[in-house]
Amino acid sequence: MTFDLLLQSIAEKVNLTKAEEERLVLACKLRRLKKKTFLYQEGEVQDYVVFVNGGCLRSYSIDDNGVEHILQFAPSGWWIADMQSLLNATPASFNIDAIEDSELILLKQSEINELYRTIPQLERYFRILAERALATAQQRLADALSLTAAERYSNFCQRYPSLIQTLPQKYVASYIGITPEFLSKMLNQPMKKS
Amino acid sequence: MTFDLLLQSIAEKVNLTKAEEERLVLACKLRRLKKKTFLYQEGEVQDYVVFVNGGCLRSYSIDDNGVEHILQFAPSGWWIADMQSLLNATPASFNIDAIEDSELILLKQSEINELYRTIPQLERYFRILAERALATAQQRLADALSLTAAERYSNFCQRYPSLIQTLPQKYVASYIGITPEFLSKMLNQPMKKS
DNA sequence: CGTAGAACTTAACCTGCATTAATTTATCCG
DNA sequence: CGGATAAATTAATGCAGGTTAAGTTCTACG
Numbered sequence: 001m002t003f004d005l006l007l008q009s010i011a012e013k014v015n016l017t018k019a020e021e022e023r024l025v026l027a028c029k030l031r032r033l034k035k036k037t038f039l040y041q042e043g044e045v046q047d048y049v050v051f052v053n054g055g056c057l058r059s060y061s062i063d064d065n066g067v068e069h070i071l072q073f074a075p076s077g078w079w080i081a082d083m084q085s086l087l088n089a090t091p092a093s094f095n096i097d098a099i100e101d102s103e104l105i106l107l108k109q110s111e112i113n114e115l116y117r118t119i120p121q122l123e124r125y126f127r128i129l130a131e132r133a134l135a136t137a138q139q140r141l142a143d144a145l146s147l148t149a150a151e152r153y154s155n156f157c158q159r160y161p162s163l164i165q166t167l168p169q170k171y172v173a174s175y176i177g178i179t180p181e182f183l184s185k186m187l188n189q190p191m192k193k194s
Numbered sequence: 195m196t197f198d199l200l201l202q203s204i205a206e207k208v209n210l211t212k213a214e215e216e217r218l219v220l221a222c223k224l225r226r227l228k229k230k231t232f233l234y235q236e237g238e239v240q241d242y243v244v245f246v247n248g249g250c251l252r253s254y255s256i257d258d259n260g261v262e263h264i265l266q267f268a269p270s271g272w273w274i275a276d277m278q279s280l281l282n283a284t285p286a287s288f289n290i291d292a293i294e295d296s297e298l299i300l301l302k303q304s305e306i307n308e309l310y311r312t313i314p315q316l317e318r319y320f321r322i323l324a325e326r327a328l329a330t331a332q333q334r335l336a337d338a339l340s341l342t343a344a345e346r347y348s349n350f351c352q353r354y355p356s357l358i359q360t361l362p363q364k365y366v367a368s369y370i371g372i373t374p375e376f377l378s379k380m381l382n383q384p385m386k387k388s
Numbered sequence: 389c390g391t392a393g394a395a396c397t398t399a400a401c402c403t404g405c406a407t408t409a410a411t412t413t414a415t416c417c418g
Numbered sequence: 419c420g421g422a423t424a425a426a427t428t429a430a431t432g433c434a435g436g437t438t439a440a441g442t443t444c445t446a447c448g
Contacts, residue, residue, distance in 0.1 A: 063340035071336055083329035094336070120314055127321035130328050135277035137331035142265055142288070144338050145371045146257035149405070168425065177339045182405055184427055343435070362395065376435055378397055 002030065006051050006105055009077055013128050014121040024122065027115060029106040033057075033098040040096045046085040048106040052078050055102025058171065059094045070175040073099070073163060079129060099171070144177060150186060152176040196224065200245050200299055203271055207322050208315040218316065221309060223300040227251075227292040234290045240279040242300040246272050249296025252365065253288045264369040267293070267357060273323060293365070338371060344380060346370040 003025050010016060016024070029048075033039055039057065040046045050057070057074040059082065071094060074080035085092035086109055116123040143152055153176055157164050164172065173183040197219050204210060210218070223242075227233055233251065234240045244251070251268040253276065265288060268274035279286035280303055310317040337346055347370055351358050358366065367377040 061336045061340055067340070069336060069339040071332060071339075083325060083332055087325060087329055093333070116318070120317075123314075123318060123321055124310070127317055127324060130321060130324035131277060131281060134324050134328045134331060135281055137328060137335060138265060138277055139287070141331060141335055141338065142255045142263060144335065145263040145265075146255055146261070170425065178404095179406060180426075181407080181428085185405095185429095188427075364395065373436060374396075375398085375437080379399095379435090382397075 002053065003028065003105070005053055005077055009051075010122075010125050014125045016119065016121055020119045020121070023119065024115060027107060027111040029108075031104045031106055033102045033104060035098050035101050038095060038097045039104070040082065040092055040094075042093055042095050043091045044085075045089055046082045046092045046096075047089070047109050049079060049081045049086065049109065049112065050074070050096070051105040051107070052076055052080065053103045053105050055098060055100040055104075056166075057096055057102060057104075058099055059096045060174070061094050068174055069177070070171060073160070073167070073171075073175070075163065099167070149176065149178045149182065152178075153183065153186065196247070197222065197299065199247055199271055203245075204316075204319050208319045210313065210315055214313045214315070217312065218309060221301060221305040223302075225298045225300055227296045227298060229292050229295050232289060232291045233298070234276065234286055234288075236287055236289050237285045238279075239283055240276045240286045240290075241283070241303050243273060243275045243280065243303065243306065244268070244290070245299040245301070246270055246274065247297045247299050249292060249294040250360075251290055251296060251298075252293050253290045254368070255288050262368055263371070264365060267354070267361070267365075267369070269357065293361070343370065343372045343376065346372075347377070347380065 006028075007016075007021055007025075010024075030053075033055070039050065042062065052074045054076050056076070057080050058070050059072045059074075059080055060068045060070045062068055072080060080096060082092040082094045082096070084090065085094075112122075112126070143155060147155070153172070156172060156176055169183060169187075170180040173180045176183075200222075201210075201215055201219075204218075224247075227249070233244065236256065246268045248270050250270070251274050252264050253266045253268075253274055254262045254264040256262055266274060274290060276286040276288045276290070278284065279288075306316075306320070337349060341349070347366070350366060350370055363377060363381075364374040367374045370377075372380075
């Protein structure tokens, strides 16, 4: 069934009744997204929270020189959104597109707020989700401020061993904050400690 | 009253009854912290969430060379915690100390989880808090990846005009990810655009 | 007040990573 | 399979920001 992965992922954190699960599923929209096509672009208001049911998305910003900076990868089973745009209903400063052909479950922000009223456990689920995402973001920020490029690459490999296998190298470079050229050089040189 | 600022800050997001407010206050502990003294150090488990009732705290990591990297400032009215340590009950990788003499309201993580059961609105409050903090962290990460030091400084001034007035310059340097020497140079040179 | 320790400044030199550009290899798709 | 396009490599050169070190100003507090 299409919503299995979503419901299972929720069940790991909170318990919903069958009736609650059904109500939730009714609020969802399905969408397929071809590789390299956008879900959202900078400047649009992003009013959906996205669960990746299959495939892989990424969110990224584009700087003044046209260089992309990847903020997040969202493989199967992950959520992704531009929180700033979602919470304030302001134009997004990030883009989200598909790295592979993907299948998405969309939940409109306004629907979620409705659901909170009738399914308190869902609010708990998203609280837990936001707290964990915050913990991750804090750690990544600390890493960005204090580690060298080589250490950040090493971290990435440890934390996301499966992504390293499948992602084009240039995306990894963008995520850890260096150019593809420099990553290539690092990997093909007698590497130093760490 | 001591808990006015806390209750007011909660009331901006959700509504608690008087009875709920009282139950919350009963779970709180007060603590004063002298300037430059630690609330937590790296390696300890941080089991409290902290509301700053007066003064100012900061959280920061220390890298292999002994250099401090500030993750967050928490002036009066803000929350601060090491989420990783708090959620997983693992030793913290961040330090938290007082930049000024401060007065703190502490809430133990286990108490919060208890309170969620009897005060659903409190869970909503912390969901909103976590979501907003996440939005901020995402934006700061994007800035760290894509902006120059001068742009990050300019951003900081716009976003935290009051902090710029009171904070020692070296803390601002640490927050935006440069050395105090370089910040000083930037500020005393014919500055470029942005 | 005075003085000791912070905080800030200045300047010379250094380096990690960026930029550019040319070449090679991999991947997609008709 | 083959040709086009994207990804990865290599190498020369450049620069933002770091490092070190010495000097100066600020600030706390006895």
